[in-house]
Amino acid sequence: MDYFMEQVINGLQLGLVYALIALGYTMVYGIVKLINFAHGDVFMVGAFIGYFGFSSWGLPWPLAILVSALCCACLGMLIERIAYRPLRYATRIVALISAIGVSFFLEYFCSLKFMFGPNYRVVQRPFDEVYWSIGGVTISNIQVLIFCTAVCMLVGLQYLVMRTKMGAAMRTVSFDHDTARLMGVNVDRTISFTFGIGAALAAVGGVLYAIAYPQIWTFMGIMPGLKAFTAAVLGGIGLIPGAMLGALIMGQAEVMTAAFISSQLRDAIAFSILILVLLVRPCGILGKTQPEKV
Amino acid sequence: MLTVRNISVYYGAINAVQDISFEVKEGEVVTLIGANGAGKSTSLRTISSLIKAKSGEITFEDKNITTLKPHQIVAMGLIHVPEGRKIIGSFTVRDNLKMGAFLRKDKAGILESMEEVFTRFPRLKEREKQLGGTLSGGEQQMLAIGRGLMAKPRLLLLDEPSMGLSPILTEEIFEIIRTINQKGTTILLVEQNAYMALQVAHRAYVLETGRVVMSGDSNVLKDDKRIRAAYLGEIA
Ligand SMILES: Nc1ncnc2c1ncn2[C@@H]1O[C@H](COP(=O)(O)OP(=O)(O)OP(=O)(O)O)[C@@H](O)[C@H]1O
Ligand SMILES: [Mg+2]
Numbered sequence: 001m002d003y004f005m006e007q008v009i010n011g012l013q014l015g016l017v018y019a020l021i022a023l024g025y026t027m028v029y030g031i032v033k034l035i036n037f038a039h040g041d042v043f044m045v046g047a048f049i050g051y052f053g054f055s056s057w058g059l060p061w062p063l064a065i066l067v068s069a070l071c072c073a074c075l076g077m078l079i080e081r082i083a084y085r086p087l088r089y090a091t092r093i094v095a096l097i098s099a100i101g102v103s104f105f106l107e108y109f110c111s112l113k114f115m116f117g118p119n120y121r122v123v124q125r126p127f128d129e130v131y132w133s134i135g136g137v138t139i140s141n142i143q144v145l146i147f148c149t150a151v152c153m154l155v156g157l158q159y160l161v162m163r164t165k166m167g168a169a170m171r172t173v174s175f176d177h178d179t180a181r182l183m184g185v186n187v188d189r190t191i192s193f194t195f196g197i198g199a200a201l202a203a204v205g206g207v208l209y210a211i212a213y214p215q216i217w218t219f220m221g222i223m224p225g226l227k228a229f230t231a232a233v234l235g236g237i238g239l240i241p242g243a244m245l246g247a248l249i250m251g252q253a254e255v256m257t258a259a260f261i262s263s264q265l266r267d268a269i270a271f272s273i274l275i276l277v278l279l280v281r282p283c284g285i286l287g288k289t290q291p292e293k294v
Numbered sequence: 295m296l297t298v299r300n301i302s303v304y305y306g307a308i309n310a311v312q313d314i315s316f317e318v319k320e321g322e323v324v325t326l327i328g329a330n331g332a333g334k335s336t337s338l339r340t341i342s343s344l345i346k347a348k349s350g351e352i353t354f355e356d357k358n359i360t361t362l363k364p365h366q367i368v369a370m371g372l373i374h375v376p377e378g379r380k381i382i383g384s385f386t387v388r389d390n391l392k393m394g395a396f397l398r399k400d401k402a403g404i405l406e407s408m409e410e411v412f413t414r415f416p417r418l419k420e421r422e423k424q425l426g427g428t429l430s431g432g433e434q435q436m437l438a439i440g441r442g443l444m445a446k447p448r449l450l451l452l453d454e455p456s457m458g459l460s461p462i463l464t465e466e467i468f469e470i471i472r473t474i475n476q477k478g479t480t481i482l483l484v485e486q487n488a489y490m491a492l493q494v495a496h497r498a499y500v501l502e503t504g505r506v507v508m509s510g511d512s513n514v515l516k517d518d519k520r521i522r523a524a525y526l527g528e529i530a
Pocket of ligand 2: 335377
């Protein structure tokens with residue numbers, strides 16, 4: 001039973017990291033109907049910047065997370081500006097190909113020697129891992145950190161989207177660009193902002209991931225990226241609560257499979273879920289048949 | 295107040311609007327009438343800068359707005375209520391109205407405008423917390439106009455406000471348009487319902503396949519033989 005509870009907590013930890021990535025997919029999809037395939041690579045860049053921040057630049061780790069989030073927000077906005085905006089009203093497939101191009105570019109460019117290099121790096125954690133036993137269940141300070149950070153970011157995001165003017169602008173743009181324009185919304189700026197927020201969340205996810213699973217390399221974004229994408233589809237792409245729900249389910253499914261069936265099956269189960277959702281309920285758990293956005 | 299000079303608009307190779315000119319003076323209701331595909335909506339979309347004209351010039355209150363962005367035009371008080379209403383389905387009636395005041399900073403003034411809209415459309419007040427997507431067509435049209443009014447328009451562009459409404463509701467909407475104008479808002483009205491449009495408008499322009507083919511005083515046009523034959527359903 002305790003072993004089971006520990007797995008639930010491990011699943012929660014993974015699921016919350018996925019949630020931070022999945023939100024970027026879903027927000028961007030909601031607002032420009034584009035699967036931003038470079039998003040997983042922004043997560044990777046975030047992990048590296050955070051790592052450099054606390055190990056090479058001597059920043060306190062919370063500051064390293066912040067710096068990583070800010071840099072990636074700029075990166076996300078830059079990607080949108082260069083690779084997506086010129087194609088915004090072109091056929092969907094064109095922008096999708098551009099997204100895949102950006103993804104490859106980030107992976108291979110970052111692998112160059114003068115960037116992050118092609119090798120795995122072991123992350124020296126900025127603090128020691130401490131375990132606590134609560135009623136027989138062991139949890140670590142890293143899990144607590146991930147839990148608190150992720151929950152704060154998710155609550156903050158929900159507040160931003162539902163309660164602020166920028167959030168209202170985002171939801172209106174996601175409804176219809178021209179309608180938003182006629183209300184006086186600066187659509188370009190709103191889209192840019194959405195990419196920035198999504199990238200910042202992924203960056204935070206990346207740094208937390210690097211601290212929790214302390215090994216990073218330039219292709220590390222692919223798998224979590226695909227799984228977070230699956231999570232977003234599972235919950236209902238375009239829906240923020242859907243992305244959170246989908247990510248939590250994905251985290252549990254993966255950890256439970258590894259713990260009770262076989263750890264070799266953990267990736268297979270993730271993608272079986274994707275295929276199953278696409279076959280049975282393509283609009284996702286929370287999605288309506290007419291998919292709603294953001 | 296608004297001057298449109300020789301604008302031409304293309305969708306790809308399709309020339310939707312060809313060298314059109316018209317003007318709206320302060321305090322007027324002016325209508326653009328014409329059949330399906332005549333270029334009425336395209337003209338309005340060009341004024342609010344949703345599409346760029348290939349040539350020509352648009353001035354609003356003596357300022358050239360041809361190259362401005364849509365949100366800059368909204369900020370000047372030129373408000374466009376689009377064809378098809380475009381009510382945000384997942385927003386409540388109240389939030390849709392608030393969205394109309396997006397660029398306004400005066401909180402108290404916004405609440406005041408909201409009350410004015412609710413007095414003008416009591417039906418919206420009753421449905422204040424209902425989602426926009428659950429309103430009937432007529433209610434959505436009222437909401438669309440109300441949302442336009444929330445921006446405190448100097449000039450209001452209305453694209454087919456009577457579309458899909460029953461005769462009684464159409465009468466009601468046109469009555470509202472008249473009172474909005476009497477309260478000091480200038481209106482450019484696009485309509486297929488030429489009969490009703492000519493009733494409320496001071497002046498009218500008749501569009502045919504992207505060109506202005508006739509223009510003048512509504513009362514004069516109403517009695518014109520060709521207009522009566524083409525748009526008012528009379529046999530010439
Ligand atoms: N997005 C578009 N792409 C291509 N052609 C378009 C587009 N929108 C309009 N058109 C064409 O431009 C012409 C003018 O269209 P517009 O919508 O301005 O007509 P309208 O007078 O508003 O008609 P209606 O009364 O049916 O609304 C039409 O021939 C139409 O087919
Ligand atoms: Mg039209």
